[in-house]
Amino acid sequence: MALLHSQHPDLAEHHFRWAVKVAAEIDDESSLSLFLSNLAYAFADLADARERAGDFDGAAAHRNLAVDLGTAAIDTARRCGDGWMLRLALTNTAEYLGLQGQLAMARTLLAQWPATPGTPGVRETVHHLYTDGELRMREGDLDGARQACRQAFELAEATGHTDHQMNSLRRLAEIAEKAGDLAAALHDFKRYHDTYRRNEGEQARRRAQAAEIHFESQHHRAEAERLAAEVLRDPLTGIANRRALEQQLQAMTDGPHSIAIVDIDHFKAINDTHSHMLGDEVLRQVSRLLDAAPATLAARLGGEEFALLFAGDAGDAGAICEAVRRDIEDHDWSRLAPGLAVTVSIGLAAAKAGEPEAALARADHRLYAAKSAGRNRVVADDAVNEARAAG
Numbered sequence: 001m002a003l004l005h006s007q008h009p010d011l012a013e014h015h016f017r018w019a020v021k022v023a024a025e026i027d028d029e030s031s032l033s034l035f036l037s038n039l040a041y042a043f044a045d046l047a048d049a050r051e052r053a054g055d056f057d058g059a060a061a062h063r064n065l066a067v068d069l070g071t072a073a074i075d076t077a078r079r080c081g082d083g084w085m086l087r088l089a090l091t092n093t094a095e096y097l098g099l100q101g102q103l104a105m106a107r108t109l110l111a112q113w114p115a116t117p118g119t120p121g122v123r124e125t126v127h128h129l130y131t132d133g134e135l136r137m138r139e140g141d142l143d144g145a146r147q148a149c150r151q152a153f154e155l156a157e158a159t160g161h162t163d164h165q166m167n168s169l170r171r172l173a174e175i176a177e178k179a180g181d182l183a184a185a186l187h188d189f190k191r192y193h194d195t196y197r198r199n200e201g202e203q204a205r206r207r208a209q210a211a212e213i214h215f216e217s218q219h220h221r222a223e224a225e226r227l228a229a230e231v232l233r234d235p236l237t238g239i240a241n242r243r244a245l246e247q248q249l250q251a252m253t254d255g256p257h258s259i260a261i262v263d264i265d266h267f268k269a270i271n272d273t274h275s276h277m278l279g280d281e282v283l284r285q286v287s288r289l290l291d292a293a294p295a296t297l298a299a300r301l302g303g304e305e306f307a308l309l310f311a312g313d314a315g316d317a318g319a320i321c322e323a324v325r326r327d328i329e330d331h332d333w334s335r336l337a338p339g340l341a342v343t344v345s346i347g348l349a350a351a352k353a354g355e356p357e358a359a360l361a362r363a364d365h366r367l368y369a370a371k372s373a374g375r376n377r378v379v380a381d382d383a384v385n386e387a388r389a390a391g
Contacts, residue, residue, distance in 0.1 A: 016042055029080035033073045037089045040069035044096055066096045074109070083118030090116070091124075091131050098135050106135055126152045126164045130171050137171070142179045149175060162199045166192055236280060237287035240299040245307055248297050249360075252309075252351075258317040260308040260348040261363045262290065262324070265375040267304035274337050282342055286328060293324050307363075321346045321378045329376065343376035 016039040023032035047062035070093030077085035090109050097106035113128055120128070133148035153168035169192035176185035232244035240248075249259075264270075264286060271279040283304065290298040290306055295317075297309040308324070310317040325344055333340040347367030351359030366379040373379070 029076050030082045030085060033076040033080065033082060033085040033089060036069050036073035036076060037085065037092060040066040040073060040092060040096070043069065044092075044099075047099075060100065063096050063100050067093060067100065070096060081117065083116045084121075084124070086116045087113055087118075087120055087124050087128070091127050095131050095134065098131075098138055101138075103135060103138055107139075110135065122155060122159045123161055123164060126156045126159075126161060126168070129155070130164070130168045133168075133175070134171055137175050137178060142175055145175050146172065146179075162195060166195045166199065169195060234287075234300040237284050237300050239287045239291050240297055242299065242301050245297060245299040245301070245309060248309055252296075252311060256312060256350065256352065257296070257359075258310040258312075258348060258350045259359050259363045260310070260317065260321050260346050260378075261301070261360075261367045262306040262308060262321075262344050262346050263367055263371070264304040265343045265345055265371075270340070270342070274340065278336055278340075281336055282333075285331065285336075286342065286344070289327050289331065290324060293320055295320060317348060317350075318378065318380045321348050321380070325376070325378055345370040345375045346378040348378060348380040 016035050019035040020032060020039055023029075023035050043062045043066040047059040047066065050056075050059035050062060070089055073089035074086065074093060077083075077089050090113050094106040094109040097103070097109065110128070110132060129148050129152035133145040133152065136142075136145035136148060149168050149171045153165055153172065156162075156164035156168055169188050173185045173188035173192060176182070176188055232240060232247070234241040249257075264282065267279065267282075270282055283300075286306070287298070287300060290308060293308060295308040296311045297307075299307045299309070301307055308317075308321065310320070325346055329341075329343050331342065333342050345367060347363045347365065347370055349359045349362035349366060370377050370379040
């Protein structure tokens with residue numbers, strides 16, 4: 001919010017777009033509603049800037065975007081039952097509609113405010129009062145508008161909310177001007193100006209925060225990308241993990257692909273005989289051999305179990321799995337420990353469009369068949385006697 005309060009709606013728009021994307025990806029509807037509302041606020045500020053520059057068409061387009069985003073924030077807040085966010089989104093969106101002259105729609109939204117769940121706080125109440133006052137002014141009810149905005153100002157003044165004092169006083173000045181009471185308009189505008197000056201120190205601090213955010217955003221983005229990549233990597237072996245495999249499977253649901261599950265044979269015996277440290281090195285070297293295979297993705301599922309994902313038909317996948325099995329068997333494991341031998345069993349299944357989980361289950365079943373048939377082999381269908389045995 002520092003970017004909005006420090007008069008940088010263009011930067012705020014960029015950051016809130018990113019925040020909306022992240023909140024949607026993690027399915028956090030309360031945060032999504034907040035970020036949608038803030039993004040709408042940024043577009044409303046941009047609309048004001050366009051209007052001051054004389055670009056009235058651009059201002060209208062930006063306010064329409066603010067209304068659309070505000071409506072999405074309302075729907076999201078209502079869906080997740082967040083009363084505070086619902087009140088904020090209702091009031092903001094009613095204000096944008098009022099600026100567009102859509103008074104009936106604005107009044108319909110504002111009428112929903114009292115029935116929202118939870119108890120409204122002071123800031124919410126003040127915001128509702130002066131928004132109601134602005135709508136009344138545009139509807140021609142100047143006495144009702146003055147009463148609502150004066151009540152908003154008195155409550156904001158009593159509770160020390162300087163920004164809401166400014167918002168209330170600005171509207172009181174506009175109402176007095178429309179009523180032809182120029183002396184009252186000048187009086188309220190002077191009070192607005194004095195309040196604005198008192199608020200300058202806070203605005204300067206916020207501008208400094210915005211500058212810091214701007215200059216550090218590239219660093220933060222790079223750090224976020226690095227952390228996101230780490231989340232998809234297995235920390236021991238450095239190859240992709242189960243989460244990365246699941247993401248790839250989701251991306252491949254519309255086309256043919258194959259999945260192989262690879263399991264190191266007798267891995268517990270390797271740990272028990274040679275130590276867990278040597279077992280970890282076996283995992284790392286098997287990972288490198290798998291990662292070198294011409295597969296779409298090599299991933300560690302956990303323990304001594306891995307997966308290979310292939311785009312396209314299963315024919316090439318079977319040949320690649322057999323080559324991988326031989327490479328692991330022929331690898332010079334004696335460099336780790338004299339007499340050490342490492343082999344793998346592989347279950348392979350082809351997936352049709354839209355059935356990644358079923359393909360995983362079949363691959364796991366075929367892995368079990370490979371182990372039951374003596375290990376160190378690839379089983380690419382349910383007939384164990386067709387599996388290619390080692391040697």
